[in-house]
Amino acid sequence: MPRFRADRLATLYLFRPLGPVFGRVSPSVPILMYHSISMTDEPRCRPYFRTVTHPRVVRRHLEILARNGYRTATLATAGERLRNSSAAPEKLVVLTFDDGYADFCSEAFPLLSRYSCTASVFLPTSYIANQPRYFGDTACLTWSQVRELHRAGVEFGSHTMTHPQLAELPGAEVERELKASKAEIEDRIGAAVASFAYPFAFPGHRPGFRQTLNRQLSDAGYLAGVCTTVGIASSRSDPFFMERLPVNTLDDDALFEAKLAGAYDWLGQAQRLYKRCKRWRS
Numbered sequence: 305m306p307r308f309r310a311d312r313l314a315t316l317y318l319f320r321p322l323g324p325v326f327g328r329v330s331p332s333v334p335i336l337m338y339h340s341i342s343m344t345d346e347p348r349c350r351p352y353f354r355t356v357t358h359p360r361v362v363r364r365h366l367e368i369l370a371r372n373g374y375r376t377a378t379l380a381t382a383g384e385r386l387r388n389s390s391a392a393p394e395k396l397v398v399l400t401f402d403d404g405y406a407d408f409c410s411e412a413f414p415l416l417s418r419y420s421c422t423a424s425v426f427l428p429t430s431y432i433a434n435q436p437r438y439f440g441d442t443a444c445l446t447w448s449q450v451r452e453l454h455r456a457g458v459e460f461g462s463h464t465m466t467h468p469q470l471a472e473l474p475g476a477e478v479e480r481e482l483k484a485s486k487a488e489i490e491d492r493i494g495a496a497v498a499s500f501a502y503p504f505a506f507p508g509h510r511p512g513f514r515q516t517l518n519r520q521l522s523d524a525g526y527l528a529g530v531c532t533t534v535g536i537a538s539s540r541s542d543p544f545f546m547e548r549l550p551v552n553t554l555d556d557d558a559l560f561e562a563k564l565a566g567a568y569d570w571l572g573q574a575q576r577l578y579k580r581c582k583r584w585r586s
């Protein structure tokens with residue numbers, strides 16, 4: 305039995321039935337947000353905040369995507385489709401993996417290959433070296449693994465150099481985080497880097513910060529980006545801060561399918577409202 309969680313109940317029994325009422329903006333692309341893929345349990349972490357997905361659950365997700373007629377695309381490709389607002393003749397989905405963990409290579413990639421899927425992996429470049437380094441308790445990819453995966457069709461994007469909360473840094477340092485990480489990945493894989501993933505919770509409710517970062521990303525040469533705002537990305541999304549659907553081990557089939565159908569987007573709206581209220585009161 306899935307454990308009790310309010311977001312699951314509201315999604316499955318309130319917003320999923322209401323889905324046909326609101327409909328979806330077209331074209332739209334669900335972008336899934338994974339982190340570590342392993343059998344590690346996270347008992348002390350509340351369900352919504354867990355970031356580990358069991359390989360068995362990833363396999364179920366890939367089966368569900370195939371059964372529902374989805375084709376995986378890299379973030380660069382999906383971003384281009386949405387920017388040009390071209391009505392996609394096919395259902396696209398993007399699988400993103402943050403933090404550059406080595407278990408992407410050992411656990412996720414074999415499954416992706418089996419289901420003929422591609423993915424976009426976001427590297428905090430200070431943690432990627434010729435020998436494995438650790439981000440928290442988890443080993444990261446090495447540059448030789450990155451090169452090999454890139455040759456196999458995986459997209460690599462920047463997740464900054466040091467994984468800071470960018471909103472706390474002076475402008476010059478933000479620019480360095482954006483530019484140096486991009487340059488290093490490009491140098492290591494010998495190909496252009498187009499995509500960026502914002503580390504930590506995205507302060508999208510701070511319009512000044514958002515606007516400045518948008519310009520800095522554009523100046524650094526990025527074309528597409530994702531953040532932690534919950535929802536399905538569409539042609540109306542900000543191309544540098546596209547919404548994602550967070551997933552983890554606790555995403556059973558019903559919740560996962562509801563998320564793909566847009567029935568989880570309410571959470572993004574609720575979080576936005578909550579942050580605005582907090583700002584007005586402070």
Ligand SMILES: [Zn+2]
Binds near residue numbers: 403463467503504
């Ligand atoms: Zn991260």
